[in-house]
Amino acid sequence: LDLGKVVDAALDLLDRAGPSGLSIRAVAGQLDVNPNAVYTYVPDRAALEREVTERVMAQADLGLLTGPPSAWRNRLLGYASALRTSLLRHPGAVHLFMTAPMDGPTARRVGEDLMGVLHDAGLTPEDATRATYLLIVHVLGAVALEVAETDGRPPLASEADRVAYRSSALAEIDPAYPRTAATAHVMARWISTDQFEWGLDRIIDGLSGSSGGEQV
Amino acid sequence: LDLGKVVDAALDLLDRAGPSGLSIRAVAGQLDVNPNAVYTYVPDRAALEREVTERVMAQADLGLLTGPPSAWRNRLLGYASALRTSLLRHPGAVHLFMTAPMDGPTARRVGEDLMGVLHDAGLTPEDATRATYLLIVHVLGAVALEVAETDGRPPLASEADRVAYRSSALAEIDPAYPRTAATAHVMARWISTDQFEWGLDRIIDGLSGSSGGEQV
DNA sequence: ACCTGAACACCGTTCAAGT
DNA sequence: ACCTGAACACCGTTCAAGT
Numbered sequence: 164l165d166l167g168k169v170v171d172a173a174l175d176l177l178d179r180a181g182p183s184g185l186s187i188r189a190v191a192g193q194l195d196v197n198p199n200a201v202y203t204y205v206p207d208r209a210a211l212e213r214e215v216t217e218r219v220m221a222q223a224d225l226g227l228l229t230g231p232p233s234a235w236r237n238r239l240l241g242y243a244s245a246l247r248t249s250l251l252r253h254p255g256a257v258h259l260f261m262t263a264p265m266d267g268p269t270a271r272r273v274g275e276d277l278m279g280v281l282h283d284a285g286l287t288p289e290d291a292t293r294a295t296y297l298l299i300v301h302v303l304g305a306v307a308l309e310v311a312e313t314d315g316r317p318p319l320a321s322e323a324d325r326v327a328y329r330s331s332a333l334a335e336i337d338p339a340y341p342r343t344a345a346t347a348h349v350m351a352r353w354i355s356t357d358q359f360e361w362g363l364d365r366i367i368d369g370l371s372g373s374s375g376g377e378q379v
Numbered sequence: 380l381d382l383g384k385v386v387d388a389a390l391d392l393l394d395r396a397g398p399s400g401l402s403i404r405a406v407a408g409q410l411d412v413n414p415n416a417v418y419t420y421v422p423d424r425a426a427l428e429r430e431v432t433e434r435v436m437a438q439a440d441l442g443l444l445t446g447p448p449s450a451w452r453n454r455l456l457g458y459a460s461a462l463r464t465s466l467l468r469h470p471g472a473v474h475l476f477m478t479a480p481m482d483g484p485t486a487r488r489v490g491e492d493l494m495g496v497l498h499d500a501g502l503t504p505e506d507a508t509r510a511t512y513l514l515i516v517h518v519l520g521a522v523a524l525e526v527a528e529t530d531g532r533p534p535l536a537s538e539a540d541r542v543a544y545r546s547s548a549l550a551e552i553d554p555a556y557p558r559t560a561a562t563a564h565v566m567a568r569w570i571s572t573d574q575f576e577w578g579l580d581r582i583i584d585g586l587s588g589s590s591g592g593e594q595v
Numbered sequence: 596a597c598c599t600g601a602a603c604a605c606c607g608t609t610c611a612a613g614t
Numbered sequence: 615a616c617c618t619g620a621a622c623a624c625c626g627t628t629c630a631a632g633t
Binding site: 258261262263264266271272274275278279282288289291292293294296297299300301303304305307308311312332336337339340341342343345346349350353358361362364365366367368369370372 | 474477478479480482487488490491494495498504505507508509510512513515516517519520521523524527528548552553555556557558559561562565566569574577578580581582583584585586588
């Protein structure tokens with residue numbers, strides 16, 4: 164019994180029962196041990212949650228961030244999409260990212276490597292640092308809002324099914340919201356991969372336009 | 380005793396004790412009533428949380444979104460900043476926005492009016508709809524991550540104090556992260572108003588550049 | 596319709612005691 | 615160092631009963 168197995172159990176519970184599946188007592192039960200035995204490996208529940216976020220974040224391939232400077236845009240898009248995919252594989256764990264500050268080694272490495280890509284894009288160190296956080300906010304924010312509309316248990320319903328569900332919910336809209344009614348089919352896709360990538364593209368456009376980075 | 384008073388009590392508890400202060404039983408206690416009496420006004424805890432998000436979102440002045448078409452950029456910045464400020468006044472309630480899908484009347488009105496501003500900016504209806512969500516993701520994501528580093532009880536420590544705290548936490552960094560070490564003073568400001576507005580500016584740049592909107 | 600009273604199946608965390 | 619056993623002060627939710 165060690166910290167690794169405690170985190171294994173925690174993530175397993177989240178994957179089987181969704182966000183509410185994680186509790187100190189459930190982890191203890193899974194490990195056939197008394198509830199307070201968990202406190203040998205983790206000071207409190209918040210620390211366990213931080214360990215889970217580290218584990219999930221580490222599942223996105225950091226190698227996608229390295230490559231030729233000219234391909235900086237694809238490196239950014241590739242990693243951001245990979246991180247989103249990793250998060251969507253553990254939807255029950257996603258809300259933990261918005262609750263626990265990310266200060267672990269994986270978060271540090273992601274930040275460091277993102278800054279490297281943005282340096283290759285021609286940004287100043289200060290702009291690269293700010294842009295790094297802007298991108299993190301977009302990925303985590305978009306995935307959190309996407310998952311909030313599910314039960315948080317993997318595998319999630321297909322994107323097409325979730326879009327269709329949103330469509331039906333948006334079907335009859337008060338005429339007091341004419342623009343909403345007219346573009347309900349676009350709003351239905353707010354949780355889609357193409358909305359995610361469209362947003363990422365707009366952000367990257369904004370970054371390269373403002374700092375003399377090359378336009379690709 | 381009505382739904383309004385139940386939501387009052389819920390928000391009051393969040394403001395006095397932070398995110399963990401909200402429970403059905405605590406609300407009942409505050410109203411001097413048995414726990415199950417709350418279920419007369421709300422089907423379950425999740426519904427109560429949605430009511431709280433509606434209440435908080437309604438505190439940002441929607442009038443900031445209306446104005447002359449030429450001032451579309453300032454209308455966007457003004458409202459986004461006002462919404463952030465409203466959220467920061469109730470930090471204990473912020474995580475509820477990442478957990479409960481926003482489908483209430485206030486969220487609808489915000490979406491509708493945001494689309495109007497983006498129409499004035501020259502975006503197509505489809506782009507305006509997508510841009511609306513991109514902006515919402517940024518505001519909610521940035522505020523959620525900002526609040527995650529506090530105890531969630533208002534009033535929050537001053538921004539300067541919170542930046543200083545982050546600075547000290549980032550003071551000595553492993554040389555394996557050279558870019559992080561070199562720009563720690565910028566990372567310390569990730570939770571600041573100027574980072575928030577910088578990100579918003581980059582997003583708006585990306586929006587106006589991609590769709591023939593006028594550059595301001 | 597709206598409340599009380601009581602119960603069920605849970606929580607996180609702490610303390611004292613064992614090995 | 616790492617576990618057990620027992621307890622404390624909580625949870626959300628449901629059911630039956632009162633008015």
